[in-house]
Amino acid sequence: xxxxxxxxxxxxxxxxxxxxxxxxxxxxxxxxxxxxxxxxxxxxxxxxxxxxxxxxxxxxxxxxxxxxxxxxxxxxxxxxxxxxxxxxxxxxxxxxxxxxxxxxxxxxxxxxxxxxxxxxxxxxxxxxxxxxxxxxxxxxxxxxxxxxxxxxxxxxxxxxxxxxxxxxxxxxxxxxxxxxxxxxxxxxxxxxxxxxxxxxxxxxxxxxxxxxxxxxxxxxxxxxxxxxxxxxxxxxxxxxxxxxxxxxxxxxxxxxxxxxxxxxxxxxxxxxxxxxxxxxxxxxxxxxxxxxxxxxxxxxxxxxxxxxxxxxxxxxxxxxxxxxxxxxxxxxxxxxxxxxxxxxxxxxxxxxxxxxxxxxxxxxxxxxxxxxxxxxxxxxxxxxxxxxxxxxxxxxxxxxxxxxxxxxxxxxxxxxxxxx
Amino acid sequence: xxxxxxxxxxxxxxxxxxxxxxxxxxxxxxxxxxxxxxxxxxxxxxxxxxxxxxxxxxxxxxxxxxxxxxxxxxxxxxxxxxxxxxxxxxxxxxxxxxxxxxxxxxxxxxxxxxxxxxxxxxxxxxxxxxxxxxxxxxxxxxxxxxxxxxxxxxxxxxxxxxxxxxxxxxxxxxxxxxxxxxxxxxxxxxxxxxxxxxxxxxxxxxxxxxxxxxxxxxxxxxxxxxxxxxxxxxxxxxxxxxxxxxxxxxxxxxxxxxxxxxxxxxxxxxxxxxxxxxxxxxxxxxxxxxxxxxxxxxxxxxxxxxxxxxxxxxxxxxxxxxxxxxxxxxxxxxxxxxxxxxxxxxxxxxxxxxxxxxxxxxxxxxxxxxxxxxxxxxxxxxxxxxxxxxxxxxxxxxxxxxxxxxxxxxxxxxxxxxxx
Numbered sequence: 073x074x075x076x077x078x079x080x081x082x083x084x085x086x087x088x089x090x091x092x093x094x095x096x097x098x099x100x101x102x103x104x105x106x107x108x109x110x111x112x113x114x115x116x117x118x119x120x121x122x123x124x125x126x127x128x129x130x131x132x133x134x135x136x137x138x139x140x141x142x143x144x145x146x147x148x149x150x151x152x153x154x155x156x157x158x159x160x161x162x163x164x165x166x167x168x169x170x171x172x173x174x175x176x177x178x179x180x181x182x183x184x185x186x187x188x189x190x191x192x193x194x195x196x197x198x199x200x201x202x203x204x205x206x207x208x209x210x211x212x213x214x215x216x217x218x219x220x221x222x223x224x225x226x227x228x229x230x231x232x233x234x235x236x237x238x239x240x241x242x243x244x245x246x247x248x249x250x251x252x253x254x255x256x257x258x259x260x261x262x263x264x265x266x267x268x269x270x271x272x273x274x275x276x277x278x279x280x281x282x283x284x285x286x287x288x289x290x291x292x293x294x295x296x297x298x299x300x301x302x303x304x305x306x307x308x309x310x311x312x313x314x315x316x317x318x319x320x321x322x323x324x325x326x327x328x329x330x331x332x333x334x335x336x337x338x339x340x341x342x343x344x345x346x347x348x349x350x351x352x353x354x355x356x357x358x359x360x361x362x363x364x365x366x367x368x369x370x371x372x373x374x375x376x377x378x379x380x381x382x383x384x385x386x387x388x389x390x391x392x393x394x395x396x397x398x399x400x401x402x403x404x405x406x407x408x409x410x411x412x413x414x415x416x417x418x419x420x421x422x423x424x425x426x427x428x429x430x431x432x433x434x435x436x437x438x439x440x441x442x443x444x445x446x447x448x449x450x451x452x453x454x455x456x457x458x459x460x461x462x463x464x465x466x467x468x469x470x471x472x473x474x475x476x477x478x479x480x481x482x483x484x485x486x487x488x489x490x491x492x
Numbered sequence: 493x494x495x496x497x498x499x500x501x502x503x504x505x506x507x508x509x510x511x512x513x514x515x516x517x518x519x520x521x522x523x524x525x526x527x528x529x530x531x532x533x534x535x536x537x538x539x540x541x542x543x544x545x546x547x548x549x550x551x552x553x554x555x556x557x558x559x560x561x562x563x564x565x566x567x568x569x570x571x572x573x574x575x576x577x578x579x580x581x582x583x584x585x586x587x588x589x590x591x592x593x594x595x596x597x598x599x600x601x602x603x604x605x606x607x608x609x610x611x612x613x614x615x616x617x618x619x620x621x622x623x624x625x626x627x628x629x630x631x632x633x634x635x636x637x638x639x640x641x642x643x644x645x646x647x648x649x650x651x652x653x654x655x656x657x658x659x660x661x662x663x664x665x666x667x668x669x670x671x672x673x674x675x676x677x678x679x680x681x682x683x684x685x686x687x688x689x690x691x692x693x694x695x696x697x698x699x700x701x702x703x704x705x706x707x708x709x710x711x712x713x714x715x716x717x718x719x720x721x722x723x724x725x726x727x728x729x730x731x732x733x734x735x736x737x738x739x740x741x742x743x744x745x746x747x748x749x750x751x752x753x754x755x756x757x758x759x760x761x762x763x764x765x766x767x768x769x770x771x772x773x774x775x776x777x778x779x780x781x782x783x784x785x786x787x788x789x790x791x792x793x794x795x796x797x798x799x800x801x802x803x804x805x806x807x808x809x810x811x812x813x814x815x816x817x818x819x820x821x822x823x824x825x826x827x828x829x830x831x832x833x834x835x836x837x838x839x840x841x842x843x844x845x846x847x848x849x850x851x852x853x854x855x856x857x858x859x860x861x862x863x864x865x866x867x868x869x870x871x872x873x874x875x876x877x878x879x880x881x882x883x884x885x886x887x888x889x890x891x892x893x894x895x896x897x898x899x900x901x902x903x904x905x906x907x908x909x910x911x912x
Contacts, residue, residue: 177872191884273884274884315907318909431589432512436901439601439902440902440903442908446903452901453595464898468901478884481856481857482858483860485861486735486862487732487734489742
């Protein structure tokens with residue numbers, strides 16, 4: 073552990089120093105780095121693909137799963153897509169230095185808030201090389217230095233991407249330590265990062281539940297984290313049947329493995345008799361396994377019994393839990409009790425019920441008449457997102473550039489003193 | 493430890509349930525509770541003073557320090573002052589439920605942000621009965637349930653204040669568990685609160701450095717915390733001498749024990765010869781001990797040598813560290829390196845230097861031509877404050893009602909689905 077701590081202390085000191093320079097750099101310089109990275113991803117195509125090939129060969133030898141190899145592999149057009157994303161981030165508004173809410177106070181001082189970078193951000197992720205570029209770009213845009221620790225399986229690719237970023241930083245005369253890619257295979261580096269309160273201001277872990285839970289148990293550095301998405305669609309008595317069917321279908325089946333996929337479908341008793349047989353036919357046709365309570369089982373065939381565990385399950389698979397409820401209140405209570413406070417939707421044409429659902433469901437994203445799958449940074453207009461937060465403090469829901477900033481109070485006086 | 497955990501789990505479940513009711517309660521009800529508390533503080537004056545008397549007698553027997561007894565004691569007008577504060581909080585704007593930034597996205601959904609309570613807030617504080625009322629009032633106003641654990645020395649007073657709050661809640665038909673005062677002397681309750689991630693959304697510790705550091709080492713619940721204030725005033729070459737003297741005097745001597753009191757005075761070389769002898773005369777007259785570097789010692793007599801520790805010291809006492817610097821950059825570097833990122837001021841008439849200082853000093857509050865002592869919630873126009881945060885995430889600097897809220901994304905659709 074000592075070596076990992078020493079490594080993080082060294083990288084952390086460099087990152088802190090770099091973050092001060094980055095924080096006061098003009099927008100043109102930060103955007104300049106981004107545009108250079110975008111260009112270099114094209115210019116260094118062959119070299120980057122060779123590095124990725126080395127990772128892939130090692131992965132094949134060590135028997136990595138097909139799913140993991142898929143995420144690790146750069147396809148022929150992946151670098152171009154990454155470059156496009158970086159250029160979009162460069163084109164986004166610059167939040168840093170913006171002063172708002174300037175107001176004169178009784179003492180005569182004028183108090184405002186200035187948007188500032190957080191400082192040093194640590195990102196811990198799996199073997200997905202695109203995160204290296206996305207995360208670096210979002211941190212640079214928001215004026216933060218970052219320390220990136222990707223999955224060991226992508227080491228060669230990440231080191232090669234790190235060289236591209238470093239070259240871009242040098243050409244804009246910014247310290248290479250603005251973005252540091254950790255080029256070691258040691259696992260205890262992750263633990264050292266999570267404890268490095270003197271060097272890292274926030275940790276953003278991007279990965280499976282296992283990684284997040286392990287970090288939650290040991291982290292001292294604050295985290296912006298995403299734990300799980302147990303998302304609901306509630307079909308209200310006042311729903312339009314066609315919308316209810318389209319949304320319940322899309323929210324479950326458009327993709328099974330994403331965090332904003334619906335896992336539990338709640339149906340008001342007054343519409344259940346019309347709605348359930350039709351949605352069941354759709355799910356059956358797509359091979360979605362249904363688990364329900366006894367009232368669901370009365371209305372549709374081939375439904376196994378949902379247990380208490382099903383109401384809490386994040387299946388990430390073609391499985392759905394279904395429950396009939398007697399009221400809007402029962403639906404809201406179910407969601408607040410069993411859900412993960414991530415993303416939940418009501419389908420209804422009733423404005424009063426919409427208002428109550430949006431207000432009383434305690435989740436990061438609450439939707440009326442739209443699929444839960446729409447809850448992400450791009451669809452919400454934030455631009456690129458660094459992740460979706462399950463936390464209530466600082467950043468909740470999809471986290472974009474603004475989520476990587478803080479504020480400070482700036483005060484303009486002309487000699488004001490504190491009176492007794 | 494098991495008993496403390498069980499107690500917190502029980503209080504936490506009740507608080508969670510109460511928080512859901514409070515979160516959807518209309519403003520009139522929450523303000524109604526506050527106005528009832530304010531009235532009852534007067535109506536129950538005799539009973540509250542008797543409870544406080546019991547605490548004071550126990551404190552005298554156990555040999556509590558005079559400073560602690562001062563904080564514990566309710567003076568004849570203390571309850572009236574507390575009532576006035578609560579009424580002011582009731583009169584403040586209600587942030588809860590406000591929807592902002594509603595914007596149509598390419599898919600056709602309209603996305604907005606709704607201001608919501610955080611949920612359950614745990615407050616850990618010392619034997620200051622006024623915090624019981626302040627904290628309860630701010631949490632109620634912002635729609636949060638709270639669990640209050642004050643210093644054991646104030647137990648009788650806090651329990652009596654808890655009864656007042658409970659009666660006010662009942663009269664407005666809100667659950668008493670909206671505000672729970674922990675009536676036990678067990679210290680391990682504090683540790684259990686700090687670890688109760690399932691029941692408490694945020695811990696706000698208000699107390700000395702010992703308490704905060706202990707909590708930082710064990711807490712799993714996110715904290716909004718105040719660690720220390722190593723605050724600076726920098727007298728720039730472009731300062732007006734009269735303002736420089738008045739601010740350096742006020743920032744150090746108006747009160748010695750507060751977190752926004754200046755601890756280190758930085759003086760530009762170009763003004764040091766004129767400024768230092770005059771400020772030294774003021775400090776000497778007030779009995780402030782001066783510690784300086786060799787350049788300070790050359791210009792004023794009776795200054796002991798400042799060590800590395802002095803640059804990092806939060807004296808909270810009539811002691812000041814003084815350093816002569818050659819440039820604005822040297823001042824900014826000193827503050828960012830040695831300071832605690834709390835509150836720092838520049839005295840100058842130079843607009844370019846002001847801009848650079850306000851932008852580049854990495855502190856929660858940065859001031860131009862005003863005393864550091866002005867950095868608090870009242871002076872900044874936030875109304876009452878629950879504390880001053882040294883954190884960069886969520887809430888930075890003075891924390892008022894808004895700092896006790898979160899947001900959620902609310903989405904209005906008319907059938908939008910996620911496309912492939």
